[in-house]
Amino acid sequence: MALNAEIKSQLNQYLQLLEGDLVLKVSAGSDKVSEEMLTLIDELASMTSKITVEKVKLNRTPSFSVNRVGEDTGITFAGVPLGHEFTSLVLALLQVSGRAPKVDENVIDQIKKIKGEYHFETYVSLSCHNCPDVVQALNIMSVLNPGITHTMIDGAAYKDEVEKKDVLAVPAVYLNGESFGNGRMSLEEILAKLGEGPSADALSNKEPFDVLVVGGGPAGASAAIYAARKGIRTGIVAERFGGQILDTLSIENFISVKNTEGPKLAAALEEHVKEYDIDVMNLQRAKGLEKKDFIEVELENGAVLKSKTVIISTGARWRNVNVPGEQEFKNKGVAYCPHCDGPLFEGKDVAVIGGGNSGVEAAIDLAGIVKHVTVLEFMPELKADEVLQKRLYSLPNVTVVKNVQTKEITGTDKVDGITYIDRETEEEKHIELAGVFVQIGLVPNTDWLEGTLERNRIGEIVVDKRGATTVPGVFAAGDCTDSAYNQIIISMGSGATAALGAFDYLIRN
Ligand SMILES: Cc1cc2nc3c(=O)[nH]c(=O)nc-3n(C[C@H](O)[C@H](O)[C@H](O)COP(=O)(O)OP(=O)(O)OC[C@H]3O[C@@H](n4cnc5c(N)ncnc54)[C@H](O)[C@@H]3O)c2cc1C
Structure with a gap:
């Protein structure tokens, strides 16, 4: 399998950006996947003098690791990282060569400070759009911390392992041989799962907000930007920044953008939010809301955030069929x-x-x-x-x-x-x-609001034309409300409405 001209030309451009020399350690056999892997590696080495190749025996054959000269980084690809994993390969080459990964300085510090040995393995499929995020996050951790290693394993090339481990959903991450998690996980999520997130006290000690947005999908991102643009103190607390769009590939009806992918749009939302002075508290789940002097939002970790107004934009989730076997066999078929x-x-x-x-x-x-x-x-x-x-x-x-x-x-x-x-x-x-x-539709994420504000028969929050709920100072937007249709552009519009509604409320009260 020779690389197609488009991939070659992309590689050529990226390889110009390599900062230091790299050693690819390759473990190959005579099978078809080994052959394809060797073609890819030979092409890489022929395009730049910064890459040398060493034939070795690694834990898995076929596989190859990406290293600095004289220093193993622990990043290994078992299989041929093309398809959706092509970007993971390019980023691994650049980051191991010395280019800084695009993550917050304090996240980098957090990773560097992790003590102990962490050997991650991620089973992927090359057509999975959620897998590269996990692979790239764990590769960044391996580059930054010598105690951390990560191997991407293409399930199609390692069918026996996949069968033996009963991997029926990807990405499937294993840590030191034990199951660590399934599905898309951001770097922050992985750190939180390792117990490296912010403490409840640190969150509770924050000054009260003018507008606190609960939920970080299209509606929440839009609400936070509209609020911050009024120059008021804005925070956003989200279980998983990005929301449902993280689970979809092709988006063709976000007007003015002919075609995009969900994770790409989510990254653009995050980048736009971070342009403003918005306190983003990701990976935090709200479990209750109470109106006292301020409106108080209690988080699952026990922290309580205070705000003069709150915009709820907690969206929706897949509807379960609720039959025996569904919960037991989640990710097992x-x-x-x-x-x-x-x-x-x-x-x-x-x-x-x-x-x-x-x-x-x-x-x-x-x-x-x-x-x-x-x-x-x-x-x-x-x-x-x-x-x-x-x-x-x-x-x-x-x-x-x-x-x-x-x-x-x-x-x-x-x-x-x-x-x-x-x-x-x-x-x-x-x-x-x-x-x-x-595939039977969605339910609004509003169970946590039981008994606090009016919801309709199917649990959607009832809002007026300004996005106001039945609790003064509490607004709502997006798929969690009783709006007629659930779409990205509609959620963003209602997020803007709720933020302007909240601002109006603030100046009148
Ligand atoms: C597979 C799929 C494909 C789709 N394709 C399209 C498309 O092509 N075009 C289109 O316009 N729309 C599409 N949609 C619909 C679109 O994604 C939604 O309408 C949109 O994401 C709704 O935005 P939202 O911000 O209201 O909610 P969500 O996107 O659901 O975001 C909710 C946010 O709230 C957070 N959250 C939830 N509960 C809590 C809690 N208790 N505490 C804190 N945070 C919480 C979530 O983690 C998330 O950050 C698709 C949806 C799916 C599932």
Whole structure:
């Protein structure tokens, strides 16, 4: 496999930016993946005199590590880091060569101060858009701290390991041989998981805010920027900065941007927020709200933040089917992100629960990878757009089963099938499969507000045209509210409305 001209030209440009010399230590056999890896490495070495190659025996073959001369950094790629991992390879080369990673100075300090031995391994698929963030974060940690190592493992090249460890969702991170976490994790999240986050006292001791935004998706980011632009003291506390857009790949309806990817848009939101004097408290989950002299927001770690006004923008999350087996087999065959986890079911049978747009899109996507897809729809007809249904029905390896209710996702240590009831005949049926993708919509993240403000029948916060809730000084925006449609541009608009509403409230009170 020779590299295509576009990748070669990109590499050429990046390699100009190398600061110091690098040694790639390569462990190769005579298999096809080793061959592809060697082609990539030979091409790299032929493009710059700063890279030399040493043949060695590493823990895994095929794999290669990226090192400084005379100093191993602990960054290893097991497989060929192309596809979505190409950027991870380029960044590893640049950072090991001496270019500083683009992260906050205090995060760099935090990483350098970590004591002990941490050997991370991350199983990825090259088509997973959430994986590179994790790979790149752990690589940065390896570059900065000699006690930390990280190996990216392409699941497709290491099928035996993946089967043995029952990895059915990527990225899957292991620390010193034990499972550490699944799914997208930012550098800050990994540090927090290692117990390196800010203390509850440090958060509680903050001066009261004028506007405190709870939630860091498109609505929260927009609200915080609009508030900060009024010159008032603004904070944003978020469980996972970026929100739902982190879980989507292609966005084509964010007006003025023809096409972008969710994680890219999330990074742009963060960059825009950081342009302003906004106190960003990421990886903190709010668990309660109370109006006293100030409005107090209690966090899960026990900290209490005070503010004159609060904007709630906690968005929404995947809706669960709530049948036996769903919780037990999460990441063991029950999945929610077809882009991420689809490749792990290559050649296998899967089901998609839900026949709306997201379910049918997922089924079409999966049909290109897996052996067979069964779509299960509760209603007598699919709800997806006509054009999607047409495409779905044209596929030879898809079966659509309508008017059925999922009863149970079955398995022992991982999913082995699904049981459903035909709603017309009441007959119970079982199909054997390896994976179930749940695609039945979203629920608002408002449980933590129980008993504090008015919510509608489905838990959405009721707001007026200024974004005000039924509690004076508390505003809300985005997917957590009763707005008619849930879209990025709509959330951002309502975030702006809520911030202007809060500012208006502040000057009147
Ligand atoms: C797979 C997928 C694809 C999509 N594609 C598109 C698309 O192409 N175009 C489009 O316009 N829209 C799309 N959407 C919809 C869009 O992503 C949402 O409408 C938008 O993200 C809503 O923004 P939000 O800020 O209201 O909420 P969210 O994006 O849900 O953000 C909520 C924020 O609140 C935080 N949070 C939640 N609970 C708490 C708590 N208790 N304490 C602190 N923080 C909390 C979350 O961590 C997050 O930071 C898609 C959604 C999904 C899931």
